[in-house]
Amino acid sequence: MRNVVIGFLGTQLDMGKNRAWRPSVELTRHAKLPVDRFELLHDQRYATLAGRIQQAIAVVSPETEVRLVRMDMANPWDFEEVYGKLFDFAKDYGFDEDRERYHVHLTTGTHVAQICWFLLTESRHIPAKLLQSGPPRGDDTPYGTIDVIDLDLSRYNALQQRFDAISRESVSLLKGGIESQTPAYNALMDRLEMVVTQSDAPLLLLGENGTGKSHLAQRIYELKLQRRRVKGRLVQINCATLRGANALAALFGQRRSVTGIAGTERAGLLREADGGVLLLEEIDALEPDAQAFLLQAIETGRYYPVGSDSEVTSRFQLIATANAELGTLVASNRLRPDLFAVLNQWCFRTLPLRARRADVEAHIAHFRANAERILGRSVGFNADAMARFVRFAHDPATPWRGNFRDLSASVHRLCTLAERGRVTAAMVEEEIETLGQQWQSTAADADLALLAEVLSEPQSLDEFDRAQLAAVIRACRDSSSISAAGRRLFAASRQDKNSQNDADRLRKYLARFELDWASVQTAMSNNMAK
Template identity: 65%
Template sequence: MRNVVIGFIGTVLDQGRRRSWRPSVQICANPEFPVDRLELLHDHRNLRLAEKVARDIVALSPQTEVRLVDMELDNPWDFQEVYGKLYDFAESYGFDEDREHYYVHLTTGTHVAQICWFLLTESRHIPACLLQSGPPRGKSSPNSTIDIIDLDLARYNALQRRFEAAAREHSYMLRGGIPTRNAAFHSMIERLEQVVTRSDEPVLLVGEAGVGKTTLARRIHELKLQRRRIKGRLVQVNCAGLQGPQAMAALFGQRRNVVGLAGTERSGFISEAEGGVLFLDNIDLLPQAEQGLLLDALESGSYYPVGSDTAQSCRFHLIAATSRDLSVLAQQGIMRPDLLARLALWVFHLPPLRNRREDMEAELAYELEEAERSLGCKIGFNVDARARYLHFARDPAMAWTGNYRDLSASARRLCTLAERGRITLPMVEAEITTLTRQWSAVQRDDDLALLAEILPDPAGVDEFDRAQLAAVVRACREASSLSAAGRRLFAVSRQGKASQNDADRLRKYLARFGLNWEMLASSA
């Protein structure tokens, strides 16, 4: 295979005035790297120098063929011109990779030319390796030095392993340092790491309550700080609190002129997240008006604080989280379809704990360490107690309805009650009883659990009324308006009535329990 070197003439270095080393000449005279052909690029102003360099190369290396390539550059520092001329040269060259190895000489030429060489070589428009030469390192080594860089990293396995190790470290960081044996979860975390380190588009985390959406958002923020994607802080907002007339001001800020009193101005969560991450938990609870303005801010990069006539620019990375199916909520008119489409670019589904039972041992060890740090003491399992707990935790019949919250609470109870720093088998049996009772209670009376979200004393409602009221609450949460809920609930009886005021009937029914439509809609 013949070696072909392509490079610009060195308008300063190749004259040899400042030092005896002339890169274009001496690269061809290196016995350890025979050059069969040198493509020497020059313009008309440096033709005489190019001809002299060609003669000197032939004198030192008769086997080297020197081709002078006229490339006229009006401004060798103009990126667009240099890239265009080199691109045209590459397209018309006619590379023969079966017979020749190609090398691009980076030592000569402007910085702009070097960047263009790199881009064209990396994109394989020029099927070459990069070659960098240097002066001899002393009398013991009279030949010029040569470093060859293969951009496919085939010769740089150690460097590639370093990149791979860094990627594993970032994925490990997103998992909180907890190893996983779950292939699906591992794949999801790796994909998430790729996205958040390469893109600033919104990320949507979907999963049941307690699967770690908030914790993962914090780790994403830390990772983006490490990778210098952001400089700002993490602003965490639960959209359940963004209700009523103050929601707009809380999210977008408010000017003093709205009320006219000092101290009434607010910066707003979006302003606080400038240059950082805005984490909107339970984004399905964000009111419709705020959803629309949030979408505008994401797409335009600006927004209007309440009371302001001047747009304020914004740059933040949005992480949203929900435990519900937003596509269903969009069909019901609760979630804006246009905002959902914006959030749907990167969606990550976090699996519940019961779907990762093979990781239960590692997760338990992590929760024990967290409890130990909190309590300030060392806690350990007796062997039989540890085996019993893990057997219980991995049992497919165990619900783990609260996911990591259940596991964290369980570990803290065990550590707090551990005498002399040891968790015993009787303690584990008692904890198992506590968890199974807790899960059974939740599963046995879903209606009571639902009413507990909106009533101060759900147990005070007659059992006869619980099922009916729970059905009404669910219908109201799934409907887009009070009237729509009424039409659904009274679909049969309304047909025989002359006046079909379903909204009024539903309003009166809710009033019996001290409820109204607004309360149910905001608690959805």
């Protein structure tokens, strides 16, 4: 096999001004790497120097064929130009790996050229190993040193393991240090880690109340801070607290000229988040005008404070949270379609506790440790108490309506009431009864409140009818049309019917209560207007 070296002419080093060592010449004198052909790339401005190097190599290594390859560079520090020229060279070269071994000489050329060589060899556009030469280090290396770098990373297990360890640490941070046995959740965190560490585009976190969206957003900020993707603050606000003219002033700032009163000027949350992360919770509660201004700020990094004729600049990473599906929010006019398009680039759905029952034990341990830290004392569960609590938590009939908030509060209550620092089975039974009463009361109140929007006397309905009608109304309000609501509600039974007129079935059901599609939607619109 013939050895072929490809490298740039060293316009400084190959002149040999500072020392006698000239890397392109001395490289051909190494016995352990006989060079059969040297492709010496040079700019026409240095054609004379290239010719001298060709002659010098002919003297010290007559068996080496030197080919002078002209490659003019308007700016050898311009990445796009250098990469393009080298890419074209590689494309047209005609490598013959059956007869020749190829090496790229990294020592000469600009740092930009070295980066381009690395990219092209790593991607196999140039099927070569990298060659690094250095000046002599004593009598043992009269012609200098030479190192061959093979980019086959499978040989560098320690390096790969280190990358994997860093990735695992990042995912663990996003999980809050709690190990999960739920494959869907682990896959979600792996994907989120990739996005967080490589992209600064807006992020949307969807999920039910209590699934940890805000805590996850804070951990995303911590990871970005570690990776130096942000250097500013985390600025957090719940959009449900922003109403009227104060919403624009709180978000975008306000000049004193609006009121003429000293002390009324405000910097605004967007300004405070410059260089950092802006966390907008319940973004669907943000009023339409504020959504429009926010969209401009996201896309351009510029906006006008209230009462100002001058633009302000703020570059921030946006993380938004919402409880409902984006499509539902757009269909109900709670979210602008253009803002929806921006937020939907990276959308992650947090899982409710009922979908992560395999992780219950890990979260109990986590919440117990938090309670111990707050209470300042150790608390343990008796074996039968822990077994009972875990069975209850795993039971599919346990709704966990508040998700991890409910579990956290439950563990904290048990730890607080634990006499002599021990949680007993009797205490667990009492806690289970407490949770059941809470959930029953919450469900009943929510259903009655919803039915009161469309019926004058919802209490007159049987409990069975109240629960069923409330579920139907929620499905209607979450759907864009009566047909879509029907398909959702009758998804199982419709498969057995010859005529799948879901809309008609839904109309007949609503008519039993003297309701129709328009009255259900109108009630929702009127309630939102209030």
